[in-house]
Structures are given as structure tokens and as C-alpha cells.
Amino acid sequence: MESKALTQVEKLLGRELLEQMPFNIAVIDRDFRVVAANKNFSEYFGDWNGRHCYEVYKGLYQPCPDCDAIATFKDGKVRVVDGSGIDRHGITRHYVAHLAPLMDEEGKVQYVIEMTTDLTETRRWQREYDLLFERVPCYITVIDKDYRIIRANEKFHHTFGEVRGKYCYEVYKRRKSPCPKCPAIETFKDGAEHVSNQVGIRRDGTEAHYVVTTSPLSRGETGIAHVIEIATDITDIRKLESQLRQAHDLYESLISNSATGIIAVDQDGKSKIMNPAARALLDWKARRMPSADRIEKMLPREFFDAQLDTDDMINITSGSVTTNRGEDVPVRFRAVELKSRGKRLGRAAFMQDLSELKRLEEEKLDAERLAAVGHTVAGLAHTIKNMLMGLEGGMYMANIGLQQGDSELIVEGWEILQRNFEKTTTLVKDFLSFAKGRIPELRLLDPNGLAKDIIDLYRDTARKQGVELILEAGQDVEPAFLDPSGIETCLTNLISNGIDAAVMREGAGGQVILKTREEDGQLIFESVDNGCGMDWDVKQKVFTTFFTTKGGKGTGLGLLTTRKIVQEHGGSIEVDSIPGEGSVFRIRLPRARLEALAEQVSSNEKISEQELQNDGK
Amino acid sequence: MPDTTAKKILVVEDEPDVMTYLVTFFKVNGFDVLIATDGKTGFEIAKSDHPDLISLDITMPKESGVRMYRNLHDEPSTKDIPVIIITGVSSEFKGFIESRKQVNPPAGYFEKPIDREAVLARIKEILN
Numbered sequence: 001m002e003s004k005a006l007t008q009v010e011k012l013l014g015r016e017l018l019e020q021m022p023f024n025i026a027v028i029d030r031d032f033r034v035v036a037a038n039k040n041f042s043e044y045f046g047d048w049n050g051r052h053c054y055e056v057y058k059g060l061y062q063p064c065p066d067c068d069a070i071a072t073f074k075d076g077k078v079r080v081v082d083g084s085g086i087d088r089h090g091i092t093r094h095y096v097a098h099l100a101p102l103m104d105e106e107g108k109v110q111y112v113i114e115m116t117t118d119l120t121e122t123r124r125w126q127r128e129y130d131l132l133f134e135r136v137p138c139y140i141t142v143i144d145k146d147y148r149i150i151r152a153n154e155k156f157h158h159t160f161g162e163v164r165g166k167y168c169y170e171v172y173k174r175r176k177s178p179c180p181k182c183p184a185i186e187t188f189k190d191g192a193e194h195v196s197n198q199v200g201i202r203r204d205g206t207e208a209h210y211v212v213t214t215s216p217l218s219r220g221e222t223g224i225a226h227v228i229e230i231a232t233d234i235t236d237i238r239k240l241e242s243q244l245r246q247a248h249d250l251y252e253s254l255i256s257n258s259a260t261g262i263i264a265v266d267q268d269g270k271s272k273i274m275n276p277a278a279r280a281l282l283d284w285k286a287r288r289m290p291s292a293d294r295i296e297k298m299l300p301r302e303f304f305d306a307q308l309d310t311d312d313m314i315n316i317t318s319g320s321v322t323t324n325r326g327e328d329v330p331v332r333f334r335a336v337e338l339k340s341r342g343k344r345l346g347r348a349a350f351m352q353d354l355s356e357l358k359r360l361e362e363e364k365l366d367a368e369r370l371a372a373v374g375h376t377v378a379g380l381a382h383t384i385k386n387m388l389m390g391l392e393g394g395m396y397m398a399n400i401g402l403q404q405g406d407s408e409l410i411v412e413g414w415e416i417l418q419r420n421f422e423k424t425t426t427l428v429k430d431f432l433s434f435a436k437g438r439i440p441e442l443r444l445l446d447p448n449g450l451a452k453d454i455i456d457l458y459r460d461t462a463r464k465q466g467v468e469l470i471l472e473a474g475q476d477v478e479p480a481f482l483d484p485s486g487i488e489t490c491l492t493n494l495i496s497n498g499i500d501a502a503v504m505r506e507g508a509g510g511q512v513i514l515k516t517r518e519e520d521g522q523l524i525f526e527s528v529d530n531g532c533g534m535d536w537d538v539k540q541k542v543f544t545t546f547f548t549t550k551g552g553k554g555t556g557l558g559l560l561t562t563r564k565i566v567q568e569h570g571g572s573i574e575v576d577s578i579p580g581e582g583s584v585f586r587i588r589l590p591r592a593r594l595e596a597l598a599e600q601v602s603s604n605e606k607i608s609e610q611e612l613q614n615d616g617k
Numbered sequence: 618m619p620d621t622t623a624k625k626i627l628v629v630e631d632e633p634d635v636m637t638y639l640v641t642f643f644k645v646n647g648f649d650v651l652i653a654t655d656g657k658t659g660f661e662i663a664k665s666d667h668p669d670l671i672s673l674d675i676t677m678p679k680e681s682g683v684r685m686y687r688n689l690h691d692e693p694s695t696k697d698i699p700v701i702i703i704t705g706v707s708s709e710f711k712g713f714i715e716s717r718k719q720v721n722p723p724a725g726y727f728e729k730p731i732d733r734e735a736v737l738a739r740i741k742e743i744l745n
Contacts, residue, residue, distance in 0.1 A: 389729040389731070392731075394634070412735060419634060
């Protein structure tokens with residue numbers, strides 16, 4: 001009973017086991033006929049009843065050439081084999097087959113149990129994994145505890161070459177020992193993931209920059225057995241970075257070393273760039289950038305107000321900026337809108353310091369004035385020598401007259417003394433007027449009005465000598481900064497010279513025309529006479545020495561004084577003359593210089609006012 | 618004191634007072650004097666009257682003393698007449714005219730106002 005019950009349990013258990021096992025189970029006899037199978041098997045391979053195993057598994061009509069069941073029938077050993085067949089839907093399936101013998105009491109194998117487990121999904125994963133492993137755009141290596149590479153992907157092979165049996169540091173970096181700061185060592189130590197930047201050497205010898213992540217892959221008895229290294233190549237990014245840095249350094253260097261002051265502000269008016277030249281120009285010593293408010297006080301209004309379209313530029317040739325200390329500095333100012341792909345980024349200002357240029361301009365004017373004085377002094381010495389000679393001669397003759405009792409000689413000598421004494425007096429007076437007032441007192445005047453006054457003043461005097469004075473005033477002549485008494489002296493000198501020349505002409509009809517006009521940014525005064533004219537010799541000398549053709553009448557200072565005044569105005573004087581036909585004296589006054597002088601004079605006045613105030617304290 | 622064969626000096630000078638002075642000075646010292654107020658006239662008189670010596674100013678209107686000096690040198694009939702220059706032009710000019718290759722250096726060079734004794738001594742030296 002007991003054994004019968006046991007047999008009942010065994011039977012039931014066997015049936016249940018067969019059905020419950022998560023495998024496809026079939027039992028075949030020595031003719032390869034399927035004699036039993038569980039439900040899983042039927043669902044997987046379909047109908048089996050009375051069919052051969054090779055029919056059911058693979059749709060064949062005779063046993064498979066490499067049948068493992070045959071071997072198990074022969075030797076009674078358990079086998080595990082990989083296999084593939086066709087399921088009931090005709091789809092190829094991969095599986096692992098576990099072959100076990102079923103023996104009778106005599107130990108003869110009567111049946112073989114085939115337990116198959118489907119591997120199709122696993123295989124697919126495996127393939128996907130392999131694909132991922134090989135094709136992912138990273139270098140992947142699996143290393144063991146000795147840092148020996150046991151697996152590497154295609155990209156790694158392709159880049160770093162053969163790896164079989166080599167150490168990872170050998171292949172990655174051509175080193176003989178593990179790298180310092182190796183993340184794999186860390187991972188082996190603590191089982192955690194580590195990331196680091198590394199530089200390796202490719203098989204072609206070039207550098208490869210990569211970021212490597214090391215993760216534990218499997219555990220052994222003594223901790224982590226394998227580590228997987230996944231490295232992303234960032235060489236191209238590095239290259240771009242370095243190019244970007246180079247470009248940045250280049251522009252940085254250009255901006256820093258530019259003699260032009262450069263300031264860039266963003267859309268909110270915050271300063272982003274301020275180069276050393278701009279710092280020097282604006283006297284900004286702090287390390288931080290000036291605030292938006294500060295910048296507004298320093299740069300011209302136009303920089304903030306003007307609407308700028310593409311390619312527009314603010315261009316102020318003669319502007320000024322205000323330094324941190326509130327001083328105005330003359331600059332040439334330019335500004336542009338900064339854009340990147342149509343997006344407004346802010347504005348940039350370019351400032352060229354003009355104070356040095358202005359100073360040079362002033363120095364040039366000074367130098368010209370000094371040269372005028374130099375010529376004058378040289379000429380003066382000559383004149384004085386002649387007068388000394390006259391005085392000496394007078395004394396000599398008076399003395400001889402006295403010695404010889406010759407009253408005529410005494411009178412003659414005395415007359416010479418008197419004349420030369422008078423000449424000396426006149427010269428000293430002229431010279432004082434010549435030497436005074438180095439900087440002209442400039443007022444904004446109408447040049448035509450000035451010319452008319454002079455003509456009116458001398459018209460009668462000229463007429464008495466038979467000479468007509470005519471004014472030809474240019475209609476386009478604008479007011480200019482002139483020293484009224486200086487220009488009056490010049491015009492008087494030119495006109496009186498003209499009258500003298502016209503008087504000396506052969507025949508009546510003498511005339512002097514005073515003309516004014518504008519020409520190439522210059523104000524021009526011209527005295528045209530139809531008098532005796534001058535030959536080359538005389539023309540050479542009229543401005544250079546105390547030269548006179550008027551015998552005892554002139555001191556030779558008239559034209560010199562004229563030239564000096566004209567030069568003090570930053571202008572020049574020239575003469576055209578044809579003997580017997582007349583002369584033209586032309587005064588040219590460049591307007592830009594007149595304005596520069598006016599500024600200089602007014603700033604000098606400001607300074608002296610300040611000095612006065614300071615003295616008063 | 619008057620020499621039986623008084624030497625003739627041509628004074629070329631544009632400044633009337635200086636002219637009077639020089640003429641008086643030379644006459645007082647026993648010379649005959651010819652005058653010219655510019656270089657052009659001076660050269661004509663030199664050719665026609667053959668003075669024994671010429672006193673020449675440099676800076677004059679019409680024609681400068683330098684031009685006359687050159688003309689005298691180029692003209693065979695006048696090139697041996699000694700010339701002394703009496704001028705207000707500074708001593709730099711002395712170096713200039715003495716270094717010209719085209720002309721001989723002047724026999725004497727005096728700056729205004731003149732040292733009368735020195736002028737007289739030099740003239741006597743030249744003429745004797």
C-alpha cells in the first residue's frame with residue numbers, strides 16, 4: 001500500500017514536474033520518435049505526436065548529421081548543446097538543449113530526455129550588445145586586475161592598434177607602467193565609477209584627447225575582477241577649443257596693444273572691453289570696468305543716442321571725451337554697432353588721442369614765429385651797423401671840420417648825425433611794435449569790413465599822390481578770427497608800399513587794388529598795384545632783411561613786420577612782380593589754423609584766469 | 618702832404634650818409650674819389666675810369682655788390698683792380714666770398730662800422 005501510494009505520488013509528481021518545468025521537454029526513443037512532451041514543448045514546436053524529433057525540431061526527413069542524442073543513447077552521458085530549429089510558426093529559433101538518458105533496469109538507455117531553453121532573445125541581446133560594443137563612437141576596453149586588455153572594441157583597435165595580451169597603458173599611451181591618476185586603479189579599489197581626462201598616442205603617432213569613464217564589470221573572489229573603460233575622444237573639441245583660444249588671444253592682443261582707445265559695451269550699456277589705451281586716455285586706473293553711468297559721462301552723447309544700422313558708423317573727426325577726473329581730451333571718435341548673425345551685442349567706441357597732434361600743431365606755429373624772429377634779428381643787426389656807420393661818419397666829419405676849421409664839414413657831419421639819430425629812434429619804435437605781442441589777440445571779425453576801413457583811411461592820401469585805391473571784396477568771405485590791429489598794420493603796409501610803387505610808375509593812372517577772397521580753406525588778402533614792379537634781386541630780399549629801396553625814408557621793417565604778423569596768424573605771404581608792370585602781395589591765412597589758434601588763445605586765457613584766481617587766494 | 622700822383626678810389630655805396638663819410642675820409646687822407654650808388658654804375662665807372670682801388674658795399678638795391686664783384690673779375694680791363702669790401706653783412710659772408718672758386722678773394726674785408734686806421738693801413742699796403 002505504502003509503495004503503491006508512493007508510486008501514485010511519483011507518477012503524479014513526474015507528470016506535474018514535466019508540465020511545470022520552464023523548459024520545452026520531450027522524450028525520444030531509440031528511433032528518434034517523440035514519445036512524450038510537455039505543454040511548453042507543444043506550444044513551442046507544435047504537434048509532435050508520432051513524429052520524429054528531427055521532423056519536429058528542424059523539419060527534416062532524416063536524423064541530423066551531428067545528432068547529439070545518438071551519442072547519449074550510446075554512452076548514457078548528459079550533454080548540453082547549442083542548437084537551432086524551427087518553431088511551429090516556421091521561425092528559426094536558437095536554444096540550449098540539455099540531453100539526459102533514461103535507462104532501464106539493465107542500465108541500457110531506452111529514451112533520451114531533451115530539455116530545450118529558448119535563447120533567441122538572449123542571442124538578440126547579445127548581438128545588440130556586440131553591435132553597441134563595437135560600433136559605439138567611443139573607445140571601449142575591458143581590463144583585468146593586471147590592467148591587461150582582455151577585450152577592446154573596433155574603434156579602439158582602429159585607433160590604437162593591436163591589443164592582444166597588452167597592458168592598457170601600453171596601448172593607450174605607449175607607457176611601460178600604469179599611468180599616474182589612473183581611474184581604473186580607483187575603480188578596482190573602491191568599485192565605484194571614475195572619470196578623468198587623458199591624452200593618449202594613436203597608432204599614427206598623433207595625440208588623442210579623451211575623457212575616460214571606468215566602471216566595475218564583474219566581481220571575483222577578491223573583489224572587482226574586470227573594469228570596463230569607456231573613453232570619448234574629445235581631440236576635435238580640444239582642437240576647436242585651441243583654435244578658439246588662439247583667435248581670442250589674437251584679438252585680445254590686437255585690442256590690448258592698439259594705440260587707439262577701444263571700449264565695448266553690451267546692450268545694457270555695461271562695459272565689456274576697455275583696452276589699456278582707453279584706460280590711459282580716460283585716466284581709468286581701477287581694475288574693474290566703469291559702470292554704465294560712468295561710461296555715459298565719459299563718451300560723447302552720440303555714442304548712446306545715435307541710431308545705428310548695419311555698416312553705419314559714428315565718425316566725429318574733432319570730438320572730445322571726458323576723463324575720470326573730468327578733463328576734456330580732444331579725440332577723433334568712431335563707433336559701430338556690434339552684431340553677430342544679425343543679433344545686436346552692443347557698441348564699440350574707438351578713440352584716437354589728438355592732444356599730441358594739437359600740441360605739435362602749436363609747436364609748429366611757435367617754431368614759425370621763432371624763425372620769423374630769427375630772420376628779424378639778423379636783419380636788425382645789418383640795419384644797426386649801417387646806422388652806427390652813419391653816426392660814426394657824422395662824428396668823424398664834425399671832428400675833421402673842427403680840426404680844419406671847415407664849418408661846411410661841421411654842418412654836414414652834424415646833419416648826418418641828426419639824420420641817423422632820427423633813424424635810430426624810428427627803428428627802435430618800429431622794432432618795439434614789431435617785437436611786441438607774440439600771440440595775436442584774435443577776435444571774430446569781418447575781413448571785408450577791415451579792408452574797407454583801411455581803404456577809406458588812405459583814399460585821400462593816395463589821391464593826392466595821383467593814385468586810386470580800389471576795394472574788391474569777395475562776396476563769399478566769412479568772418480574769421482583775426483588780430484584787428486595786426487591785420488590793419490599788414491594791410492596798411494601793403495597799401496602804402498603799393499602807393500609808393502604806383503607813384504614811381506612812368507605816367508599817370510597809378511592804382512592799388514585791395515582784394516579779399518576765399519580759396520581752398522584759406523582767407524586771402526591781396527594788394528595789386530600797377531607800379532614800378534621789382535626785379536628778381538629785390539623780390540628775394542623784400543621779406544628777408546631790413547631791406548629798403550626808399551633811401552633814408554624807410555627802415556625796411558614794413559614788410560618784415562607784415563610777414564611776422566601773418567606768420568603769427570599761422571599764414572604766409574608771397575609776392576609776384578614784373579618790373580615795370582606792378583606787384584601783387586598775397587596774404588594767405590588757412591582757416592583751420594586760425595581756429596586752432598583761437599582755441600589755443602582762449603585756453604591760454606582760461607589758464608591765466610585760473611592763475612589769477614589762484615593768486616587771489 | 619698831397620701826393621703828386623694821387624691814387625683814385627671808387628666808392629660804391631647806396632647809403633648816402635655812409636657815402637659822404639667814406640668820401641670825406643678818403644679825401645682827407647689824400648685820395649681822389651669817384652662815386653657810384655649802385656653796382657651797375659660802379660662797374661661802368663670802373664671800366665671807363667680805371668680807379669686804383671674800389672671800395673664796395675655788398676647789399677645794395679639795383680645790383681648787388683656780389684654781382685659787381687663778379688663782373689669786375691670777368692672783365693679783363695678791371696680784373697686787376699684791387700677791391701676792398703666794406704659792408705654791414707656779417708663776417709660769415711667774408712668766409713663765403715673768400716672761398717668762391719670763380720673769383721679771387723677780395724683785397725680787404727671790413728665790417729661796418731669801420732676801424733678807420735685799419736682800413737687806411739690796408740689801402741696803403743695794397744697801393745704801394
